[in-house]
Amino acid sequence: METGELSRAMVVAIDGPSGSGKSSVSRGVASALGLAYLDTGAMYRAATWWCLHQGVPLTDTAAVAAQVRGLPLVMGTDPAAPTVHVGGIDVGEAIRETAISSAVSAVATNLEVRAELGRLQRVAIDEARERTGIVAEGRDITTVVAPDADVRVLLTATEDARLARRARDVHGSDDAAAVEATRDQVLRRDADDSTVVQFHVAADGVVTVDSSHLDFDQTVQAVLDVVESVVGPRS
Numbered sequence: 001m002e003t004g005e006l007s008r009a010m011v012v013a014i015d016g017p018s019g020s021g022k023s024s025v026s027r028g029v030a031s032a033l034g035l036a037y038l039d040t041g042a043m044y045r046a047a048t049w050w051c052l053h054q055g056v057p058l059t060d061t062a063a064v065a066a067q068v069r070g071l072p073l074v075m076g077t078d079p080a081a082p083t084v085h086v087g088g089i090d091v092g093e094a095i096r097e098t099a100i101s102s103a104v105s106a107v108a109t110n111l112e113v114r115a116e117l118g119r120l121q122r123v124a125i126d127e128a129r130e131r132t133g134i135v136a137e138g139r140d141i142t143t144v145v146a147p148d149a150d151v152r153v154l155l156t157a158t159e160d161a162r163l164a165r166r167a168r169d170v171h172g173s174d175d176a177a178a179v180e181a182t183r184d185q186v187l188r189r190d191a192d193d194s195t196v197v198q199f200h201v202a203a204d205g206v207v208t209v210d211s212s213h214l215d216f217d218q219t220v221q222a223v224l225d226v227v228e229s230v231v232g233p234r235s
Contacts (some may be wrong), residue, residue, distance in 0.1 A: 009035075009128075009129055009130070009131060009132055009133035010033075010035070010129075010133040010150040010151065010227075010231060011125055011128070011129055011133060011134055011136065011146055011148075011149040011150050011151075012026075012029060012030075012033070012035065012133075012134070012135040012136070012149060012150065012151045012152075012153070012223075012227060013135075013136050013137070013141040013142045013145070013146040013149035013151070013152045013153070014026045014029070014135065014136070014137040014141065014142075014152075014153045014154075014155055014223070015137070015138065015139065015140070015141050015142040015143070015152070015153070015154050015155070015206070016137075016154055016155035016156055017156065017162065018162060018166060018186045019157065019161070019162025019163060019164075019165045019166040019186055020155045020156050020157050020162055020165075020211065021155060021157070021165060021211055021216070021219055022041075022137045022138075022155055023039055023041070023137060024216060025155060025211070025216070025219050025220055025223060026039070026079075026135045026136075026137035027079040027080075027082070027135075028079075028216065028217075028219075028220035029135050029220055029223050029224060029227070030079035030134070030135035031079045031080060032220065032224055033133070033135070033224070033227070034132060035079070035128075035132055035133045035134050035135050036077035036078070036079070036128045036131070036132055036133070036134040036135070037077050037078070037079035037082055037134065037135050037136075037137075038075060038077055038121065038124055038125065038128070038134055038135070038136040038137070039075075039082060039084075039137060039138070040117070040121050040136060040137065040138030040139075040141060040145065041137070041138050041139070042075070042082075042084050042095060043073065043075065043084075043117050043120065043121065044104055044107055044108045044113075044117065045084075045095035045096070045100050045101075045104050046071070046073055046084050046086050046091055046095055047064075047067075047068045047071055047073075047107050047113060047117065048095070048100050048103050048104045048106075048107045049086065049091050049094055049095050049100055050067060050068075050071055050072075050073075050086050050087070051063075051064050051067050051068075051107065052099075052100075052103065053086075054067055058103055058106035058107060059106070061110050061112070062112075064106075064107060064110055064113060065110060065112035065113055065116070068107075068110075068112075068113045068116050068117065069116050071086065071116075072086060072087045072088070073085070073086055073120070074086075075124065077124070077128065077134065079135070098170075108139070114140075114144075118140075118144060118145050121136065121138070121141075121145045121146075122145060122146070124136075125145070125146055125149075136149070142154065142202075142203060142206045143203045143206075147203075150230065150231055151207075151226060151227050151230045151231060152203075152205060152206040152207065153206065153207050153208075153209055153223055153226055154202040154206050154207070154208045154209070155209050155211060155219070155223070156208060156209070156210055156211070156212075157210060157211045157212040158212045159187075161211070161212045161213075162186060163182055163183055163186055166182045166186050167181070167182040170182055207226045207230070209222045209223055209226060
C-alpha cells in the first residue's frame with residue numbers, strides 16, 4: 001500500500017504488550033496513511049507524572065482518580081512529532097524516565113483512572129474520525145476504547161524479541177546485561193496490566209501481526225497490508 005492510497009477517514013486501533021513495537025509502528029502506519037496518531041500509553045504516563053508532581057501517593061486510588069479527572073492534558077497527534085503537555089509543561093521526555101516507567105502500573109490499573117482516560121481517548125478518536133482519521137495505540141484500544149475501529153490489530157512478538165527491543169530503546173544495546181536490566185520492568189508491567197485488560201490474545205475481529213522476525217519497515221508494511229485487506233485500496 002502506498003502513502004495516501006486510502007482516501008477516507010478511518011480509525012486504526014493497535015494493541016499489544018510491552019516491547020511489541022506498538023508506538024513506533026503505529027507512528028509509521030499513521031505517517032504512511034496520512035492519519036493522526038494517539039499514544040494512549042503516554043496518557044497513563046502523563047497521569048502518573050502529574051500525580052507525582054502534585055505529591056499524590058499512587059497507593060491512594062481515590063486521590064489519584066480525582067487528580068486524573070482534572071488532568072490538564074493536551075496530546076499532540078502529529079505522528080512525525082507527537083507531543084504531551086500537562087498544565088502547559090512539555091513532559092514528553094519526563095514521562096519516559098525510569099521513575100515513571102516503574103510507577104505507571106499503579107495508575108494504569110486504577111479502574112477509575114482507566115474509565116476517565118478511556119473517555120478522553122474516545123473523544124480524541126471521535127474528533128479525529130471527523131477529520132483525517134487516526135491510528136490509536138494502547139493496551140485496551142481494540143477491545144474497550146475503540147472496539148468499533150475500522151481496523152483492529154494485535155501487534156505481538158516473542159518474549160525474547162520484546163525484551164531485546166525494549167533494551168535497545170532504554171539502554172541502546174540488546175546484550176545480555178541490557179536485556180536483564182529491562183526484564184523486570186517489562187514483564188512486571190505486563191503482569192500488572194493483565195489484571196485489568198487482556199492484550200496478549202486477539203479478540204474476535206482483531207488481526208494478529210507477529211513481529212518477532214520482522215524489522216521495523218516490515219512490521220509497518222504488515223500492518224498496512226492488514227489495513228488494505230480490511231478496508232481495501234482507494235478505488
